[in-house]
Amino acid sequence: MARLEGKVALVTGAASGIGAATAARFAAEGASIAGLDVAKPADAIWDEVDGSAPDAMFHEADVRDEDAVKAAVGAALERFGRIDALVNAAGVVGFGSAHVLEVEEFDRVVDINLKGSFLVSKHVIPTMLEQGSGSIIHLASVEGLVGISGQLAYNASKGGVVLMTKNMALDYSPAGIRVNCICPGGVETPMTDMLKLEALRPIGEKLRSAHLLGRFAKPSEIAAAALFLASDDASFVTGSSLVVDGGYTAGHRMSLD
Numbered sequence: 001m002a003r004l005e006g007k008v009a010l011v012t013g014a015a016s017g018i019g020a021a022t023a024a025r026f027a028a029e030g031a032s033i034a035g036l037d038v039a040k041p042a043d044a045i046w047d048e049v050d051g052s053a054p055d056a057m058f059h060e061a062d063v064r065d066e067d068a069v070k071a072a073v074g075a076a077l078e079r080f081g082r083i084d085a086l087v088n089a090a091g092v093v094g095f096g097s098a099h100v101l102e103v104e105e106f107d108r109v110v111d112i113n114l115k116g117s118f119l120v121s122k123h124v125i126p127t128m129l130e131q132g133s134g135s136i137i138h139l140a141s142v143e144g145l146v147g148i149s150g151q152l153a154y155n156a157s158k159g160g161v162v163l164m165t166k167n168m169a170l171d172y173s174p175a176g177i178r179v180n181c182i183c184p185g186g187v188e189t190p191m192t193d194m195l196k197l198e199a200l201r202p203i204g205e206k207l208r209s210a211h212l213l214g215r216f217a218k219p220s221e222i223a224a225a226a227l228f229l230a231s232d233d234a235s236f237v238t239g240s241s242l243v244v245d246g247g248y249t250a251g252h253r254m255s256l257d
């Protein structure tokens, strides 16, 4: 039996990368999908979701805009009547150390990655409270667990997501809502495409080799973790930060070879 048969999932960042892969995997597992993104998905991406989901809709919205988020959640509820899983995958990367980082750039990254995940959760949770069930999955990052040079705002936003996850798990576990986050290592998505640029290739190679498995993840490998957390297989999992990082945070190899 499909693992999300009869369920409804709201997926942000559904137009690209991990969000798109998650929407497609959840659809293939029997879930109806409400996709949300500030950008329209390419036809090929949405056709895959639409083709396998029992029902699917896409709503254009910026996760920083509370009115737009409210409208998107409202539209999903009007269509499906419930939301069983929320995946907060909308996000951006940002660069800059503290002394050079413009305040506007700090705000942009933190507002999308942290405040955006809060806002969508805020408007989905009342429905989950009424249902007495739900699974919220935030996309954090290994960069919410360990630092990386030159990415102050990204580190701060993802660290915030990890702790926001624990906070929500505390507040909503009595109501039957599980809240977890995923901490991926590098993933081959448009977010990391810049590492293909000639000038940035050496950084890409260094980053890939910092993963014990010697590569970045495919988006489907992160979607598989999201599927676990959304499914009844994770019925005893809440407040956790599921690390899916090919060994990036396991430690450092110190052998002579």
Ligand SMILES: NC(=O)c1ccc[n+]([C@@H]2O[C@H](COP(=O)([O-])OP(=O)(O)OC[C@H]3O[C@@H](n4cnc5c(N)ncnc54)[C@H](O)[C@@H]3O)[C@@H](O)[C@H]2O)c1
Pocket (backbone or CB within 6 Å): 012, 013, 014, 015, 016, 017, 018, 019, 036, 037, 038, 039, 061, 062, 063, 064, 088, 089, 090, 091, 092, 093, 112, 113, 116, 139, 140, 141, 142, 183, 184, 185, 186, 187, 188, 189, 190, 191, 192
């Ligand atoms: N790719 C990686 O290496 C990696 C690693 C760890 C964590 N993550 C996290 O996973 C999540 C998904 O990243 P991805 O790699 O799929 O990136 P991506 O760039 O492929 O997709 C991100 C999506 O978020 C959308 N988005 C951006 N700003 C938005 C906004 N204000 N409102 C609504 N949608 C918005 C974009 O339009 C895009 O479709 C992000 O939170 C990212 O930080 C990615």
